[in-house]
Amino acid sequence: MVLDLVPIWTVILAFGVFMYLLLDGFDLGVGILFSFAPGDRARDLMMASLAPIWDGNETWLVLGGLALFAAFPLAFAIIFPALYFPLLAMVLGLIFRGVAFELRPATTMTSKRWDHAFFWGSLIATFAQGCVLGKFVLGFAVSGRQYAGTSWDWVHPFVLAVGVGLVFGYLLLGATWLVMKTEGALQDWARTKARVGLFGTLGFIGMVSLWTPFLDTRIAARWFSWPNLAFLAPVPIATAAIAWWLWRSLARGRDAAPFVAAMGLFATCYLGLAISLFPYIVPPTITLWDAAAAPQSQAFLLIGTLFLLPIILMYTGWSYWVFRGKVKIETRHEH
Amino acid sequence: MELDPVLLSRIQFAFVIAFHFLLPAFTIGLASYIAVLEGLLLATKKQVYLRISTFWIRIFAVAFGMGVVSGIVLPYQLGSNWSRYSDATANIVAPLMAYEALMAFFLEAGFLGVLLFGRKLVPQWAHLFSALMVAIGTLLSAFWILAANSWMQTPAGFEIIDGRFVPTDWLAVIFNPSFPYRLVHTVTAAYLTTAFTVIGIAAWYLRHGRYLDEAKVMIAMGVILASVLVPAQALLGDLHGLNTLEHQPQKLAAMESLWETRAGAPAVLFALPDEEAETNRAEVSIPKLASLYLTHCLDGVVRGLKDFLPADRPPVVPVFFGFRVMVGMWAIMFALTLWAWWLAWRKRLFATPLFLRAATWAIPTGYVAVTAGWITTEVGRQPYVVYGLLRTADAVTPTLTGGEVLASLLIYIAVYIVVFGAGVNYFVRLVRQGLPEPLERQELRPEQRPARPLSATTGPASE
Numbered sequence: 032m033v034l035d036l037v038p039i040w041t042v043i044l045a046f047g048v049f050m051y052l053l054l055d056g057f058d059l060g061v062g063i064l065f066s067f068a069p070g071d072r073a074r075d076l077m078m079a080s081l082a083p084i085w086d087g088n089e090t091w092l093v094l095g096g097l098a099l100f101a102a103f104p105l106a107f108a109i110i111f112p113a114l115y116f117p118l119l120a121m122v123l124g125l126i127f128r129g130v131a132f133e134l135r136p137a138t139t140m141t142s143k144r145w146d147h148a149f150f151w152g153s154l155i156a157t158f159a160q161g162c163v164l165g166k167f168v169l170g171f172a173v174s175g176r177q178y179a180g181t182s183w184d185w186v187h188p189f190v191l192a193v194g195v196g197l198v199f200g201y202l203l204l205g206a207t208w209l210v211m212k213t214e215g216a217l218q219d220w221a222r223t224k225a226r227v228g229l230f231g232t233l234g235f236i237g238m239v240s241l242w243t244p245f246l247d248t249r250i251a252a253r254w255f256s257w258p259n260l261a262f263l264a265p266v267p268i269a270t271a272a273i274a275w276w277l278w279r280s281l282a283r284g285r286d287a288a289p290f291v292a293a294m295g296l297f298a299t300c301y302l303g304l305a306i307s308l309f310p311y312i313v314p315p316t317i318t319l320w321d322a323a324a325a326p327q328s329q330a331f332l333l334i335g336t337l338f339l340l341p342i343i344l345m346y347t348g349w350s351y352w353v354f355r356g357k358v359k360i361e362t363r364h365e366h
Numbered sequence: 367m368e369l370d371p372v373l374l375s376r377i378q379f380a381f382v383i384a385f386h387f388l389l390p391a392f393t394i395g396l397a398s399y400i401a402v403l404e405g406l407l408l409a410t411k412k413q414v415y416l417r418i419s420t421f422w423i424r425i426f427a428v429a430f431g432m433g434v435v436s437g438i439v440l441p442y443q444l445g446s447n448w449s450r451y452s453d454a455t456a457n458i459v460a461p462l463m464a465y466e467a468l469m470a471f472f473l474e475a476g477f478l479g480v481l482l483f484g485r486k487l488v489p490q491w492a493h494l495f496s497a498l499m500v501a502i503g504t505l506l507s508a509f510w511i512l513a514a515n516s517w518m519q520t521p522a523g524f525e526i527i528d529g530r531f532v533p534t535d536w537l538a539v540i541f542n543p544s545f546p547y548r549l550v551h552t553v554t555a556a557y558l559t560t561a562f563t564v565i566g567i568a569a570w571y572l573r574h575g576r577y578l579d580e581a582k583v584m585i586a587m588g589v590i591l592a593s594v595l596v597p598a599q600a601l602l603g604d605l606h607g608l609n610t611l612e613h614q615p616q617k618l619a620a621m622e623s624l625w626e627t628r629a630g631a632p633a634v635l636f637a638l639p640d641e642e643a644e645t646n647r648a649e650v651s652i653p654k655l656a657s658l659y660l661t662h663c664l665d666g667v668v669r670g671l672k673d674f675l676p677a678d679r680p681p682v683v684p685v686f687f688g689f690r691v692m693v694g695m696w697a698i699m700f701a702l703t704l705w706a707w708w709l710a711w712r713k714r715l716f717a718t719p720l721f722l723r724a725a726t727w728a729i730p731t732g733y734v735a736v737t738a739g740w741i742t743t744e745v746g747r748q749p750y751v752v753y754g755l756l757r758t759a760d761a762v763t764p765t766l767t768g769g770e771v772l773a774s775l776l777i778y779i780a781v782y783i784v785v786f787g788a789g790v791n792y793f794v795r796l797v798r799q800g801l802p803e804p805l806e807r808q809e810l811r812p813e814q815r816p817a818r819p820l821s822a823t824t825g826p827a828s829e
Contacts, residue, residue, distance in 0.1 A: 083479030086434055090471045096441050097464040104456030111445025111452075112763040118446055119774050122439045123781050129435035130785050133428045134792050176453055178763075182770050325457040325532045332461040336468060343472040346499075350479045353487050 036329040037319050040102040043336060047098050049301055051091035053204070053294055058088045060205020062128050062153025063198060064224055065146065072360075073217050074146065080212040080358040082132060087347055089125065101332050105176060105322035106312040113171050115182040117162040124156030157201050158194040165193030168243060168307070170314040189242060196235030200297065203228030207290040210281070212358045222281050225289055229281075233274055236300060240267070243307060247315065250307045263306060270299040369768025372759050375447040378775040380744075382439050384737060385782055389433035391736045394508060394553065395560025396426050397474075397501040399587075400481075404497040408490055418580050420485075421801045422564075425793065427482050430474070432789050436782075447771065451751055451761035458524055458531050458539055462514040470507035474500050508553055516545035518752050519743065520613045531752070543613050547606040548743075554599050555739065559732025561588045561595070562699060566729035567797055569722040577801050582716055585725075589706045589715075596703050599696060604659070610746075611660055614753060616674045617746030620685040622656055624670045631656040631668040636690075639682040644672060680748040688741035695735035702728055 061077050068074045100107040111118060131149035162185055169189055172180035206228050209221035244251035254263055277292035310318045323329065403419035406412070441463060444452055452460075477496040485493055523538025524531045533539050568584035571577045611618045623639045623646055624631055633655035637646035657666040671679055702725060709715040716722075751758045 083483045086431070086475035086478050087472065089434065089438065090467065090475045093438055093441065093471055094464070094467045096445070097460065097467050100441065100445065100452065100456055101460035101464040104452060104460060107445050107456065107460075108449040108453040111442065112447075112449045112765055115446045115766065115770065115774070118442050119777065122435075122442055123777065125438060126435040126781065126785055129431055130789065133431045134788055177449065178765050181765065182767075324460070327533055327536075328457040328461050331533070331536055332464055335465055339468045339472075343468070343476065346476040347472070350476050353480055353484055 036326060036333060037323050039333065040098075040323070040329055041319055043333075043340070044095070044098050044102060045301075045305065047091060048095045049298070051088075051095050052297055052301070054084075054088035054091055056201045056297065057204040057208040057290070058085050059128075059153045059157045060201035060203065060228075061208060062149050062205070063157060063202050064205050064209070064221075065153065066150040067224070069216070069220055073220070075360055076213055076217060076358055077209065078132065078135065078149075079360055080209065083354045084350060085129070085132060087350065089129070092125075102324055102329055103312050103319065103322040104324050105317060108176065109171055109173055109178045109313050109317070110167070112178045112182070113180055114163050114166060114185060117159045117166070117185055121156050121159035121163070124152040124154070124159060126152070128152030128156065154198065157198050161194030161197030162190050164197060164304075165190035167314065168193070168239075168304070169246060171316075173313060173316050189246065192235070192242075193239060196232070196239060199228055199231030199235055200300075203232045203293050204290075204297070207277075207293040211287050211290045214357050222284075222289075225281055225293075226278075228293075229274065229277055232296065236270065236296075240303070249315070253307060266299055266303050266306065270296065270303075273299060369772055371766045371768045371771050372762045374768055374771035374775055375762050375766070376758065378771060378778060379440075379443055379447065381775070381782070382436065382443065382778060384740070385786060386433065386436040386440065387736060387740060388733050389429050389436065390504065390507070391556050391559045391733060392563060393426060393429050393433055394504045394556035395558075396422060396429065396563075397497075397504045398557070399560055399564065400426060401494070401497040401501040402587075404494040408494050414579055414583055417577075417801050418584060421580075423482060425796055427478075428789060428792060428796070430478065432785070434471075434475070439778075447763055447766065448751075448761050449763040451756065454530050454756055454761070455518075455752060456530075458517060458521075458533050459514045462510050462517070462540070466507055466510035466514075470503045470510065473506065474503035477503070505553065508556070509549060512549050512552055513540045513542075513545055516548045517542050519548070519747055520544040521752055521755060526755070531755075544606075544609055547602070547609045551599070551602045551606045551739075552736075554595050554602055555732070555736050558592065558595050558599065558699060559736060561591045562702075562725075562732050563729050564588045565592070566726045569725035570797070571800070572716055573719060573722045573726070578716075580801055585706075585716065589703065589710070592699065592703045593707065596696070596699050600700075603693075603696070608660065611668075614746065615669045616671065616679055617685065617743070618660070619669060619671045619673075620680045620682045620746055621689040621742060622660075622668075623682055623686045624656065624668060625672050626670040627667065627673050628670065629657065629665045629667045630654040631660070631666075631670075633659070634686075637686070639686055641679075641682050678749065680746045685742050685746045688738045688745065691738035692735050692742060695731040695738065698728055698731050699735075 058081055061081055065074060065077060068077060096107075099110075127148040129152075131145040131152065135145040135149065165187075166185040169185075169187060171178060172184065203225060206221050206225035210218055210225060213221060244254060253259060273292055273295040277289055277296065280288035280292060308314055310320070312319045312322045400419055400422055403415045403422070407415040407419060477499040480488060480493065480496040481500055484496065488496075517539055520543040521531070522542040523533060523535035525534050526532070564584050565588035568581040568588070571581040572585070607618065607621075610621075619625075622631075623634050623637050625644050625646070630653065632651035632653045634646065634649055634651045637649040637651070639646055654664045657668055658664055660666065660668055671682065705721060705724075706715060709718050709721055747753055749757055749759070751761045
């Protein structure tokens with residue numbers, strides 16, 4: 032073995048999951064806001080802002096799952112059984128909200144069936160993803176090459192708290208997306224919801240940041256020992272600075288800045304999570320290197336990935352470019 | 367009663383994949399059809415192609431969206447229910463599936479938005495290009511997932527280290543013995559499914575006196591495609607069967623329900639296979655015919671099920687009947703295609719109500735055929751998940767209890783009944799709603815932002 036491919040696969044997997052968090056994050060966040068929207072026209076606009084891109088956003092989830100399966104299969108085989116019911120809830124939530132995109136226009140104005148499906152699907156999928164994240168931090172019982180706990184070990188206050196926290200996080204992304212994509216009364220409404228999202232998100236970031244070191248002394252040592260404390264201090268400082276910028280840009284009525292800041296907030300939290308957990312892919316026992324696939328499998332997939340990922344980003348960008356700007360709805364009798 | 371997590375996990379996976387498979391079986395062909403229509407539109411500028419394409423793009427949006435969300439379930443279930451399979455085979459099948467996501471899913475999703483909502487936003491060639499990319503995406507998807515599936519049927523290019531499969535030759539892994547046959551057989555089946563769906567719906571319009579010009583074009587295109595692919599499918603299926611005989615003899619014996627190894631084996635037309643007694647009841651068969659088409663010699667030797675230990679045999683009943691149902695559907699398609707040509711020769715293709723009615727009733731043939739074929743090949747692989755090497759019973763997640771799988775299975779069933787029921791209902795509504803108004807009556811204003819978000823699925827007749 033000449034070259035260790037684990038670091039580069041770690042970066043690719045981390046990138047794929049992060050893309051998913053950002054893209055489907057605002058997508059699901061709009062879904063969570065859907066039930067509180069001021070009126071049917073607002074709901075039409077909210078869906079219009081997502082309709083051309085939601086398929087692509089969800090594809091990052093497939094890539095994340097399959098990249099884990101391909102590059103770190105041992106982690107795939109241990110984590111997925113441990114999260115049997117959260118993952119079930121997630122995929123079913125995604126089914127309901129995905130189908131709602133297609134079927135909602137078929138319902139009459141008096142029938143709200145698919146409106147509810149869109150909201151509840153988004154909410155349940157988000158909460159389930161938060162539980163996945165929380166359980167990931169909490170760690171997994173492992174015996175040999177298999178999961179050793181039960182299908183219910185994820186029911187834990189910390190895991191459920193992260194679930195609720197992610198709901199606020201996605202709500203923030205969704206609201207700032209709407210600030211960027213809408214105007215007038217709907218934009219004003221989105222700004223007030225973005226503030227709710229921001230406070231909720233910061234509250235849960237604070238709570239999780241304080242709680243996590245108590246769960247695991249190793250994580251506490253990583254952050255609070257010297258000189259790590261000095262090196263890592265920029266992460267919480269940057270988080271606070273971005274939160275301030277987000278608040279200010281909302282107050283000043285900026286269009287795009289709040290969304291960019293919300294993504295920045297996700298980036299610093301993601302970085303903080305990575306610092307806490309590295310090098311474990313199945314905390315607290317299995318490292319990235321323990322879980323790695325055979326080198327020839329990692330190499331085979333890497334060749335195509337390095338070639339295809341830039342192309343994917345290019346045409347995904349093109350698609351967003353085609354549908355850029357404030358979303359509008361063409362009225363039917365305009366002609 | 368003891369609940370068996372292996373059996374329940376199998377039922378659950380079969381359930382979700384059977385529903386999922388119906389959608390790509392339709393969308394693979396439909397994506398190509400839309401690309402052809404968009405190409406014809408660009409080349410001829412005839413509005414009839416625009417109207418047909420706009421109609422099918424709406425339906426594609428629904429089918430594709432449901433295909434995406436029902437597809438996400440599958441890799442997640444590999445991890446949650448089949449963790450030992452995942453651990454053992456990941457080095458081989460996971461990169462193939464990841465390539466499917468990278469090459470196919472992103473290509474489809476990336477260009478789908480422009481295909482559905484971008485007709486007025488991008489130049490016409492860019493819209494055609496998007497249609498082509500979506501079509502190519504569906505074919506690449508079929509390529510990679512069938513490579514993974516075929517490897518489980520006829521594994522090649524690997525060694526086993528510590529109970530796990532490790533690749534030694536990627537070309538041998540991908541182009542494993544059954545892959546080329548399975549790929550062309552399946553894609554052809556998908557094209558036929560689409561062709562008979564298009565023909566059947568166009569026939570319904572003709573019979574109700576609606577969209578006569580468009581319906582005639584749709585029927586003509588469908589019949590031409592069927593004329594090539596229905597006969598070709600018989601040949602391809604035969605080649606696939608010979609490949610199965612060579613590499614998976616017990617599956618073939620189950621398809622034919624042959625118990626004894628013998629020269630001059632009969633072709634069993636109908637029987638009630640009795641696995642306990644290892645014999646057929648109520649058998650109707652033609653002597654020596656199976657040897658003829660399997661070995662191309664009247665006295666060729668064909669291995670029977672008794673050549674294999676009972677523990678190594680697949681369940682005979684589903685494999686035997688699945689195969690017969692599939693062939694039966696093919697026979698209906700073949701008869702309809704012949705009938706269509708006969709009527710076309712008599713210049714009565716568009717004016718024979720009985721034919722039009724039959725064509726509409728034949729819409730399910732493709733879906734039934736792919737499901738039956740899939741049951742034949744997948745149940746025929748049992749009791750192994752990787753043929754001959756890894757038993758299904760050794761692939762399941764060890765920590766799962768039967769009660770847990772039963773709970774998730776019941777939830778899946780409830781959700782799928784609601785969601786697929788609503789999907790079919792909506793599909794029927796779109797068809798009844800019909801094609802869009804001729805464009806001349808609408809004003810094309812390219813600078814406009816996209817229409818109603820869901821304009822891909824909302825017809826002008828809906829209000």
